[in-house]
Structure formats: C-alpha cells, structure tokens
Amino acid sequence: MMKKTLFAALALAAASPALAQSEQTAQNGGITEKVEYTDDKYKVETNHFWDNWFLTVGAGPQVMFGDHDKQIGFGKRISPALDIAVGKWFTPGIGVRLMYNGLSLKGATRWGAAHSTGEQVPGWGSGMDYSKFKYYNLRADVLFNLSNLFCGYRENRIWNSSFYAGVGYMRTWEAPTAGDITMSAGWLNSFRLCDALDANIDLRASMVDDAIDGEIGGSKFDGLLSATVGLTYKFKRRGWDRSKTVTRYDQTEANAMRDRLNEMNQEVARLKEALAAAEGQQKQEVINKVIAANLIVFPIGKTTLSKEARANLQLLAEAIKAGGSNTVYTITGYADKGTGSQKTNERLSKERAEAVCDCLVNEFGVSKSQLKVEYKGGVDNMFYDNPRLSRVVITRSK
Incomplete structure (x- = not known):
C-alpha cells in the first residue's frame, strides 16, 4: 500500500507542470479580455501556411552499391553529394520537404559499356573499367520530429532528432541516360545555433532500379548511402505559441x-x-x-x-x-x-x-x-x- 501511494504522488508531481495554466487579463473600455495559456508541452497553436518554412543546404560523401562492388573497393566508390531542400513544419512533430540531391556517382562497368572512365580496374583485366556519371534526384520527404513527438515541444531544445521517408525521381545526366523512381529513408539530426539557424547531420539510404547506372546485373536495385553536413535557415514566422483560450x-x-x-x-x-x-x-x-x-x-x-x-x-x-x-x-x-x-x-x-x-x-x-x-x-x-x-x-x- 505504501508503494502504491508513493507511486501515485510521483505521477501527480510529474503531471502537474503539464496541467498548469497561466492567465493574463486586459481591459479595453467596457471589454474585459482574459487569456488562459496552457503549459501542456504537447499542445500548441495551429500555425498559418507561411509559418515555419525552412531552407537547407548540405554536402558530404556518398557511396553507390551496384553490380560490381566486389571488383572495386569501398573507398573508390565514394563521391561528393550536394543537398538543397525547402520545406515546412505543419506541427512541431510533422513536416514535409522537397529536396534536390546529386552531383556524381562512382562504380565499375564491364567492357566499358556504361559511363566508363577508360581506366581499368586493377586485377580484373581489360573487361572491367572504373565508371563515373552525373545524376540528380528530386525527392519529397515526410519528416517526423521524434524529439517533439515523444518529449513535447520546447522552443530552445538544442538537439532535435527526426526520422524521414520519401519518394522521388532519379535520372542520370550523361548517356546512356536512365531514370526511375527512388525510395529513401533517413535520420536527420538538427543542432540549434540560434533562433534562425540550425546545423544538420543527415544520414540517408536510397534505393533505385538496377538500370540507373546503365548496366543490368543480378539484382533488381542499386543503392545509395550518404552522410551530409549542412545548415538550415528558418524563415519567419518560426516556432509555435502555447495553446490558449480567450474569453471576452x-x-x-x-x-x-x-x-x-x-x-x-x-x-x-x-x-x-x-x-x-x-x-x-x-x-x-x-x-x-x-x-x-x-x-x-x-x-x-x-x-x-x-x-x-x-x-x-x-x-x-x-x-x-x-x-x-x-x-x-x-x-x-x-x-x-x-x-x-x-x-x-x-x-x-x-x-x-x-x-x-x-x-x-x-x-x-x-x-x-x-x-x-x-x-x-x-x-x-x-x-x-x-x-x-x-x-x-x-x-x-x-
């Protein structure tokens, strides 16, 4: 009985901040306006359409997984990646973004058939060349801010962790050109620098049709892994107001x-x-x-x-x-x-x-x-x- 009483007291103490309210009263002539703010960290005012938009720019390494990963080492497949995105948070926990990512990918090709650089892969004779080709991937992601969803919204939180998933279209710039639907998922870590600026670490995996590199192998899909570091600028109006009730x-x-x-x-x-x-x-x-x-x-x-x-x-x-x-x-x-x-x-x-x-x-x-x-x-x-x-x-x- 003593343990149950102690547990109930601790639960009430933990819940009391979320139930607390603050109140403001203003008088304007014959009109009295009372505003009651809730301190529940899971309740905020609905934002307007032009609120909480953001722009992200990032860069980092990426690696392609294709048909000849055994013939060419991991380090030889690393290439630069560029991310540019614009998006909006509809709530502290849910948002969307439209992203461009691309530059070039590296791999290997047989008999110089697709995107060959003309340089042979050592140890595999004249039938295996290094390959490199330019590409772009346009993608729409849905973002879930796990920090706000599970811990409640806090304006000055230093670290926000978000999971996202998206669908896009990837296409090579160089002949033989190819294009197909991509599916992506990733983990976005944002670190608050000031009200308007965040630093980001974006870890992402993408999957696309095997023919994107100009060569069809034994698997149905090729894959991409990338890790980019960047900055996000948050346009005004940014953040959310506490939920309130206004009585006049x-x-x-x-x-x-x-x-x-x-x-x-x-x-x-x-x-x-x-x-x-x-x-x-x-x-x-x-x-x-x-x-x-x-x-x-x-x-x-x-x-x-x-x-x-x-x-x-x-x-x-x-x-x-x-x-x-x-x-x-x-x-x-x-x-x-x-x-x-x-x-x-x-x-x-x-x-x-x-x-x-x-x-x-x-x-x-x-x-x-x-x-x-x-x-x-x-x-x-x-x-x-x-x-x-x-x-x-x-x-x-x-």
Whole structure:
C-alpha cells in the first residue's frame, strides 16, 4: 500500500507542470479580455501556411552499391553529394520537404559499356573499367520530429532528432541516360545555433532500379548511402505559441445594471427611513416591491459567478436581510435556447440558479428558508432580442 501511494504522488508531481495554466487579463473600455495559456508541452497553436518554412543546404560523401562492388573497393566508390531542400513544419512533430540531391556517382562497368572512365580496374583485366556519371534526384520527404513527438515541444531544445521517408525521381545526366523512381529513408539530426539557424547531420539510404547506372546485373536495385553536413535557415514566422483560450466579457451592460441596483438600494434606504414609524408588515411589502427583481448574467456555457455578479448579490443580500424574514424570494435560472442541447440547457439553468442561491446563503448569510430555486432550461431571447441576456438568473420576491 505504501508503494502504491508513493507511486501515485510521483505521477501527480510529474503531471502537474503539464496541467498548469497561466492567465493574463486586459481591459479595453467596457471589454474585459482574459487569456488562459496552457503549459501542456504537447499542445500548441495551429500555425498559418507561411509559418515555419525552412531552407537547407548540405554536402558530404556518398557511396553507390551496384553490380560490381566486389571488383572495386569501398573507398573508390565514394563521391561528393550536394543537398538543397525547402520545406515546412505543419506541427512541431510533422513536416514535409522537397529536396534536390546529386552531383556524381562512382562504380565499375564491364567492357566499358556504361559511363566508363577508360581506366581499368586493377586485377580484373581489360573487361572491367572504373565508371563515373552525373545524376540528380528530386525527392519529397515526410519528416517526423521524434524529439517533439515523444518529449513535447520546447522552443530552445538544442538537439532535435527526426526520422524521414520519401519518394522521388532519379535520372542520370550523361548517356546512356536512365531514370526511375527512388525510395529513401533517413535520420536527420538538427543542432540549434540560434533562433534562425540550425546545423544538420543527415544520414540517408536510397534505393533505385538496377538500370540507373546503365548496366543490368543480378539484382533488381542499386543503392545509395550518404552522410551530409549542412545548415538550415528558418524563415519567419518560426516556432509555435502555447495553446490558449480567450474569453471576452462586455462589461457595459453589467455596469449599467450595477448602477441601477445601486440606485435601487439608495431608494430602499430612503424608504426605510420614511417608513420607520409604519407597521412592520406594511414596511415589508414596500421593501419587497423595491427589491422585487435582480438579474445576474453568465457567459455562454458557464455556471460560475464573476466578481461583478458577486458584488451585485452582496447588495441584494443586504436588501433581503433588511426586509422581513417571512418574505420568500424565487431564484430562477435560464439558458440561451439558441446554443446547446435541451439537456445541456436544463443543466446550465439549474446550476446557475443553485450557484446564486449558494452565494447568497454561504457567502452573504441569507436564510435558506427565504429562497426558492427554479430553472427553466433554454429560452428564447428575453430582453432586447439579445441571447446573452437569456443566460441569466433572475431573483424575484413572491
């Protein structure tokens, strides 16, 4: 039991950073905007089409595997390779690139039939010559950033490891020319130099039809291995923003309601002084008429009370407690019929009414025996043809 408890505590501690949120609030006139940022490293804002494009240039050695690998040593088959690519990351973990790679390949050929240099391969007589030919390979790759996929996105990560696979077309420049489809896979390692620049090590294997070198042997395919080192420039806009939720509140109507409530409370105080000598029941009836109704507005889909709503309820609670203890007030919850299902609106209207009742009782000391809770579910626009003014709770005396 002790081990299970310790494991649960460690799991909760590890998960808590991903669940944390930060919040910013800005005021512009009557509009309040609240922005909540999630710290979940696996959630980012969707980027735009022109975001996170990059250009890569690299060079290094490459080796061809063909029909005469036994006749010519590995070192004699090494030739230079050039990589030029442009691409885009759609998410921190998935991207694409279009790449040119090429220059020349080295190998051997029988009887000088294809791309012979005229130089014989030592030890194999006059029937085997060295070969060399120029080529290009145009290829489209899909890239998977394993660092971001498995460890979450981090803007300043020094090393990113990516696997990629692609399909392209390879063709020789020199007669006898040949061309065919290529398939490639590789491992791309990127090292952050600054915000705009990465250094890269690209290890790649490619496979192409056996006839690409102008000679058909015993196998169906020839192969290429390359290792290039290069630089990647990341165009602006680069990187991703944290996922966020933006909530906007229009305080204009709420401020107007609060001012009206303040006027009503002032009127209550004036009437209390004027009717101090009257009978208690008559005084209660007058006060009940003055504080007959109160309206609290909720954001769409929400049942929690804002600070402005709590301030209004505090003033209402003072008025209720100043009146007669026998007066019962009905708290009625509503939801906007134009949004949400009937079941959802029933729940929202009920929870809103209960939230107002709980606030009056638990925070401001109103007797629960003076409160009655009702809810009406989704309703059509009740005030000024404004659906926002249907997401409310209204408090009235009987």
